[in-house]
Amino acid sequence: MSKEEIKKRVFKALKNIAPDTEPEKLSENSNIRKSLMIDSFDFLQFIVALDNEFAIQTPEEDYGKIGTLEELTSYILEQKSKNAIS
Amino acid sequence: MIDFRMPSLGADMESAFLREWKVKPGDVVKRGDIIAEVETQKGIIDIEVFNDGIIGDLLVKIDEKVPVGTLMTQIFSLEEVKTEVKKSGEAEVPKEKPNIHLEVHRASPLAKRIAAEKGIDLSLVKGTGTDGAITREDVDKVVVEQTSPKATSTKTAGENIRAAVAAAMSKSNREIPHYYLQTKVDMSGVLNWLAQENKQRGVKDRLLPIAPLIKAVAKALVEIPDLNAWWENGLQRKSGINIGFVVSLRTGGIIVPAIHDADKKSVGEIMQTLTDIISRVRSLKLRSSDLSDSTITITSLGDGAVETVYGVIYPPQVALVSFGGITDQPWADNGMLGVRPVLNIGLAADHRASDGNTGNLFLTLLKNLLKKPDLL
Structure with a gap:
């Protein structure tokens, strides 16, 4: 899966949770939650959506690793490759 | 019938x-x-x-x-x-x-x-x-x-909600003589307990800090019923503890759905109820039971950097409990100074219905309950 494909799916998940935002306008290094004003409830829903969409498991202690779009796409790629190996 | x-x-x-x-x-x-x-x-x-x-x-x-x-x-x-x-x-x-x-x-x-x-x-x-x-x-x-043409309002949903909030809050400030108390709680115990709990839970069932906070408020109200009440021709204590929880809408405005019988729900059940009602609020698809019978209100700033809320009571209720953002602060404990995640808890209460002493007892009890999150 390419980074572009991941981003497309991440945007879709964000749009579902916060329909009035424009996630595609996020810059690579801006904080997703702050930029889109996503509160802790919406963020939890977002994690649930990511886990379903990419068949990964995001433990709570990894929340700090997925602050920006760049971090998030790298994290998803990493998790998916881990899954593929195991 | x-x-x-x-x-x-x-x-x-x-x-x-x-x-x-x-x-x-x-x-x-x-x-x-x-x-x-x-x-x-x-x-x-x-x-x-x-x-x-x-x-x-x-x-x-x-x-x-x-x-x-x-x-x-x-x-x-x-x-x-x-x-x-x-x-x-x-x-x-x-x-x-x-x-x-x-x-x-x-x-x-x-x-x-x-x-x-x-x-x-x-x-x-x-x-x-x-x-x-x-x-x-x-x-x-x-x-x-x-x-005659359909009696629909020409205002948008956002404007209507704004008007509803304006009416309720104006009435509150006009009629209710508020008094305010505030205290700080070291949240490290609650946060550690949550981290352990969440490790054992699937992602859908993970708890947010607000869930044990709501449960602790409900338990404290069992002991201090004067704050779980309405002021209508005098103090009317309520038997059920129905907590109105302030949900802010992304487009502006707030809606306050109720978590019914919060004292009888487990922390997990409170979280589940919150997830359900928040999604209904955000899609503006509420049920009548979501909006009725609140006996007290809780407002929480969530995970922002702002520490304190001075709440406005939602009439005819007589109290509002507010939680600021949890922030790292210097904390003295047993004569040692350290850094702890600290939560400011505020109480706005109706002075017609209770006095500062009642509020003091309530907040002290709430603090003590939060010291033992596993017993909530």
């Missing part, structure tokens, strides 16, 4: 427009079934029934403005329907949907004729004559209502 009246969906609500009946006379309903949709300033709200039974005549018309407390329909028990039918000498009650006519509509001959000409169902006309008889004027009124 139970009278089903337009419920109050918040202190700021005086009436709503009926937009749809989801049932017809004779339908069998169960507690929790949705029987109608009404439009309020908070958007379209599903109206639920609180009893099992059989729906009687529908006494309110579509698009009619319905003041709170208006009789909308009546709910009959199966036994009542059986007795009714036996009395009138009819055969067995059909097991499904007993199609009963519950009351004869008394109307003047002129009213009947006009209704027939205009195709108006008399069962939906409210009679103002002797003993509720329908008069010509009653029918004329319905004719005018039906021919």
Whole structure:
């Protein structure tokens, strides 16, 4: 899966949770939650959506690793490759 | 027989427009079934029934403005329907949907004729004559209502919500003599407990810090009932602990759905309820039970950097508990200085209903409960 494909799916998940935002306008290094004003409830829903969409498991202690779009796409790629190996 | 009246969906609500009946006379309903949709300033709200039974005549018309407390329909028990039918000498009650006519509509001959000409169902006309008889004027009124354009508001949902908040908060500041108390809690115990709990939970069942906080407030209220009350001609203590939780809308404005019987729910159940009601609030698809009967309000800033909220009580309630963002702060413990995640808890309370001492007892109890999160 390419980074572009991941981003497309991440945007879709964000749009579902916060329909009035424009996630595609996020810059690579801006904080997703702050930029889109996503509160802790919406963020939890977002994690649930990511886990379903990419068949990964995001433990709570990894929340700090997925602050920006760049971090998030790298994290998803990493998790998916881990899954593929195991 | 139970009278089903337009419920109050918040202190700021005086009436709503009926937009749809989801049932017809004779339908069998169960507690929790949705029987109608009404439009309020908070958007379209599903109206639920609180009893099992059989729906009687529908006494309110579509698009009619319905003041709170208006009789909308009546709910009959199966036994009542059986007795009714036996009395009138009819055969067995059909097991499904007993199609009963519950009351004869008394109307003047002129009213009947006009209704027939205009195709108006008399069962939906409210009679103002002797003993509720329908008069010509009653029918004329319905004719005018039906021919006039739909009574819809031209304001957007956001503007309506803003207006509702403005009305409730103005009333609060005008009428309620607030007093404020504040305390700080070291949240490391609660946060460590949450981290352990969440490791064992699937992602969908993970807990947020607000869930144990709500439970702790509910438990403290069991001991301090004077804060779980309404001020209506004096202090009215409430038996159920129904916590209104402030949910902010991304587009602006707030809605305060209720977590019913929070003291009887586990922390996990509170989290589940929160997830459900927040998603309904954000999609503006609320149920009547979501908005009724709150006995106290909690507002939380969530995970921002702002530490303190000075709340405005939601009338007719007598207290509001507020949580700021949890921030790392210097903390003295056993003579040692360290850095801890600290939460500021605020209490705004109605000085007509309680005094500072009550608030002090409540916040002290709340702090103690948060020291042992595993016992919540």
